[in-house]
Amino acid sequence: MIKAGQIEKGTALLIKGQPYICVEREFVNPGKGSAFVRVRLKSPSTGQVLRETFKTQDNVEDIRVEDRDCQYLYNDGEFFHFMLTETYDQIDIPLASFEEYQYIMKEGETYRCTFWESELLDIQVPTKVVFEVAEAEEAIKGDTVTGATKNVVTETGLTVRVPIFIKQGERILVNTETKEYIERVNK
Amino acid sequence: MSIRIRCLSVHTTTFTKNFDTAIVALVDIEVIKLRSKLKNSLRRWFDENGYLEVSTPLLSPSLIPESSISIFSTIYSSYLHGERELYLVPSPELHMKRIIHKTHQSIYQISKCFRNDEQSGSHHNPEFTMLEYYTVGADEIDSIEITQRLFDQTKLPNTPDHLLPPFKKMSMAEVCYLVGGFDLEKVQNIRDLKEVAKNKGLTLPEKPESWDDTFNRLFLNFVEPFLPQDKPLVIYDYPRQIECLAKDKPNSFYKKRWELYAGGVELANCYDEEDDYTKIADFFRKQATLIALKEGLPIADVDYEMLDIFDGTFPQCSGVALGFDRLLMLQGRFTRVGDLILFNLSDTLKRI
Numbered sequence: 001m002i003k004a005g006q007i008e009k010g011t012a013l014l015i016k017g018q019p020y021i022c023v024e025r026e027f028v029n030p031g032k033g034s035a036f037v038r039v040r041l042k043s044p045s046t047g048q049v050l051r052e053t054f055k056t057q058d059n060v061e062d063i064r065v066e067d068r069d070c071q072y073l074y075n076d077g078e079f080f081h082f083m084l085t086e087t088y089d090q091i092d093i094p095l096a097s098f099e100e101y102q103y104i105m106k107e108g109e110t111y112r113c114t115f116w117e118s119e120l121l122d123i124q125v126p127t128k129v130v131f132e133v134a135e136a137e138e139a140i141k142g143d144t145v146t147g148a149t150k151n152v153v154t155e156t157g158l159t160v161r162v163p164i165f166i167k168q169g170e171r172i173l174v175n176t177e178t179k180e181y182i183e184r185v186n187k
Numbered sequence: 188m189s190i191r192i193r194c195l196s197v198h199t200t201t202f203t204k205n206f207d208t209a210i211v212a213l214v215d216i217e218v219i220k221l222r223s224k225l226k227n228s229l230r231r232w233f234d235e236n237g238y239l240e241v242s243t244p245l246l247s248p249s250l251i252p253e254s255s256i257s258i259f260s261t262i263y264s265s266y267l268h269g270e271r272e273l274y275l276v277p278s279p280e281l282h283m284k285r286i287i288h289k290t291h292q293s294i295y296q297i298s299k300c301f302r303n304d305e306q307s308g309s310h311h312n313p314e315f316t317m318l319e320y321y322t323v324g325a326d327e328i329d330s331i332e333i334t335q336r337l338f339d340q341t342k343l344p345n346t347p348d349h350l351l352p353p354f355k356k357m358s359m360a361e362v363c364y365l366v367g368g369f370d371l372e373k374v375q376n377i378r379d380l381k382e383v384a385k386n387k388g389l390t391l392p393e394k395p396e397s398w399d400d401t402f403n404r405l406f407l408n409f410v411e412p413f414l415p416q417d418k419p420l421v422i423y424d425y426p427r428q429i430e431c432l433a434k435d436k437p438n439s440f441y442k443k444r445w446e447l448y449a450g451g452v453e454l455a456n457c458y459d460e461e462d463d464y465t466k467i468a469d470f471f472r473k474q475a476t477l478i479a480l481k482e483g484l485p486i487a488d489v490d491y492e493m494l495d496i497f498d499g500t501f502p503q504c505s506g507v508a509l510g511f512d513r514l515l516m517l518q519g520r521f522t523r524v525g526d527l528i529l530f531n532l533s534d535t536l537k538r539i
Contacts, residue, residue: 005306027306030411031446031456032255032431033403035304038412053407055400058392 004037005056012114012121014061018043020050021114021122028053044121047096063116070113070120072105082120085110091120101125103158104176129176130185131155136168218527221343221519226297226511228341229318233295238320241294243282245301246273249490251281251432254477257304259313275301278508279319280432281493284460287321287504288496295320297511307533309523310452314532316511323504327433327443327459330505331356331421334447334455338419343518349417350449350517358424359441367410371426375440377401398428412451419449430470433458447509450517455509462501468494 007013011022020041028036034055041050054060070082070091079092080101095102104125105111114122131154148164152172160174162181171185230240248271250258259275276282279296286294300317307313322333335352342351360371369387374380377398384391384405391401414420424441425433433444443459461467471489479486512524525531 025308027308027311028407028411029255029302029305029311030403030407031453032253032399032429034255034400035306036403036407037306038407051408051412053404055392055404 001059002062003056004039004054004058004060005035007037007039007054007060010114010122010124012063012065012116013041014063015041015050015052019045019063019116019119019121023049027056042097044093044097044119047094047099065114065116065121067112067124068115069110070123071110072107074107075102080105082113093120098123103154103156104129106156125176127175127177128173128182130171130173131158131160133162133166133168133170133172136162136166136170214529215526218529222515222527225341225343225515225518228343229297229337229511232337232341233320238293238295238322239290241283241286241296243276243279243286243296243298245276245299247276247281248273249281249493250274250276251278251493252471252474252478252487252489253277254474254481256302259301259303277302278317280506280508283319283321283506284501285496287323288501291323291502293321293323293504307525307531309525310510310513310516312512312524312528312531312533315524315528318509318511318514319506320509321460321504321506323502325505326503327423327445327457327505330457330507331423331445334457334507334509343515345520346518347450347520350419352419354419354421354447355415355417356421356423359422359426360424362410362414362422363406366413366415367405369405369409372440374402375428380405399426399430402426402428411448411453414448414451416451419447419454421445421447430473431458432461432467432470434461434463452513452517453510454513454517455507457505457507460501460504460506462497462503464494464497464499467497 007022007025009022009025013020013022020043022039023042024040026038028038030036036053037056038053041052042048043050069085071085073081073083075081075095078095080095080098082091082093083089084091101123112124113120114124133152134155135153137150149161150164151159152162152166153159158174158179160172160179160181162172166172166184173182173185174180175182233240256277258277261273263271263273278300279298283294283296295318297316297318299314301314303313305311305313322330325333331354335354339352363369363371369383374383380398380401381391384401387405387409389404389408423445424436424439425444427435427440427442431442431444433442436443445457446453447455468489471494475487475489512527515527516524519527521527525533
């Protein structure tokens with residue numbers, strides 16, 4: 001058991017017998033009231049999202065999890081296919097469970113994953129990732145307005161709004177939570 | 188004393204090492220300009236509308252006992268006074284009311300407030316800036332109109348329309364019924380309230396819980412996230428069970444209190460200020476008991492000296508406490524209050 005006030009992003013909880021992972025947490029303190037924490041929990045097996053507001057002093061059941069390395073192989077439009085690097089066992093996860101990572105994870109890349117027994121609960125995708133620009137519109141000549149932006153598509157299929165000077169083949173650093181461009185990365 | 192010096196030296200070393208990186212990330216000139224612009228515009232408005240600006244202590248030997256607030260305390264050491272426990276004020280209310288009692292003057296203050304245990308998040312920081320204004324001769328209904336004029340005449344350029352007057356007004360009973368789907372008047376006792384909470388699927392703790400805690404569970408799960416956001420919303424007539432220093436509304440279950448929500452964010456709290464000595468003394472005693480239960484400490488004596496201003500001469504007045512950082516966040520179209528508080532604690536702690 002932990003106190004609800006200790007829940008943070010990535011904390012694994014057992015709610016009504018089902019494992020959930022916290023994907024968002026917000027402290028709330030109503031005027032003249034006790035402190036509460038509002039969380040968004042996701043069921044990794046179904047992708048179902050649960051919104052709960054607990055008093056920070058409430059007891060919640062946390063579960064013992066362990067991290068294992070998994071290589072991301074590909075997705076077939078329905079499942080993500082991973083391979084446990086230790087055992088070479090293959091794991092299939094419904095796309096709906098981690099939709100937000102569909103255009104962020106790179107095929108062949110190894111990710112640290114959180115497991116509860118044999119169930120994959122979370123994929124620890126870094127918050128800042130370098131991508132290669134696979135498609136970029138050419139900047140319009142004479143368009144020198146400061147702050148002008150355009151869309152580019154990364155090698156993983158992610159669309160990112162970037163400054164107009166970014167060209168195809170260049171590498172950019174992206175915040176994977178907000179999907180926002182941070183900076184150009186020199187080779 | 189030696190322990191304190193040692194702590195200080197450790198922190199100084201760490202701070203110096205990381206200070207350059209920290210300062211670059213935490214100081215944003217646009218934020219400084221924005222804060223200054225809104226603060227100046229608020230000050231001008233209050234000055235032009237007959238309010239006097241006051242500056243009251245941030246460090247105080249006594250506070251209004253409030254069980255819902257965790258405080259910061261420190262030790263003042265001097266040869267003359269020995270060691271005295273002092274507190275960082277969670278609100279300037281106590282001192283401002285002393286000024287009102289003495290001067291019968293409408294006053295305002297933009298000052299720092301401190302609340303321990305407030306976890307930094309999108310809308311919180313343990314140290315924040317509060318705009319607090321008291322209008323003498325006014326009640327809480329007048330304060331709605333005053334606050335609308337204040338919003339209209341001090342807004343930052345490009346403030347989104349849904350954050351500007353006219354305010355929508357709904358009673359707490361109305362929002363509970365229309366948004367939360369339960370009848371507030373039918374859940375006045377804890378048994379009925381718990382029944383509603385359970386029927387809505389909430390898991391309640393086994394140990395007894397106060398009416399206001401269970402009510403807040405219902406409000407925060409089923410009402411607050413779904414409040415209309417097309418215009419700022421004043422929720423008035425708060426249940427009496429949520430104890431506070433607002434007057435009771437006669438012949439009703441309610442207090443003369445409202446809260447303002449804008450863009451879904453709780454922005455301001457207003458009372459028709461209670462001035463009845465007996466009721467305020469009761470509030471102090473009850474809160475002192477609740478604090479003792481919460482902290483597992485003996486019940487602290489009530490500081491009756493704080494109450495001597497409620498001697499029958501305290502003027503009719505209404506006070507509003509408004510989160511300045513939140514107002515700036517909303518008007519400046521930011522999503523995190525931490526982006527507007529220079530050197531906000533969570534970012535600072537991550538870096539140091």
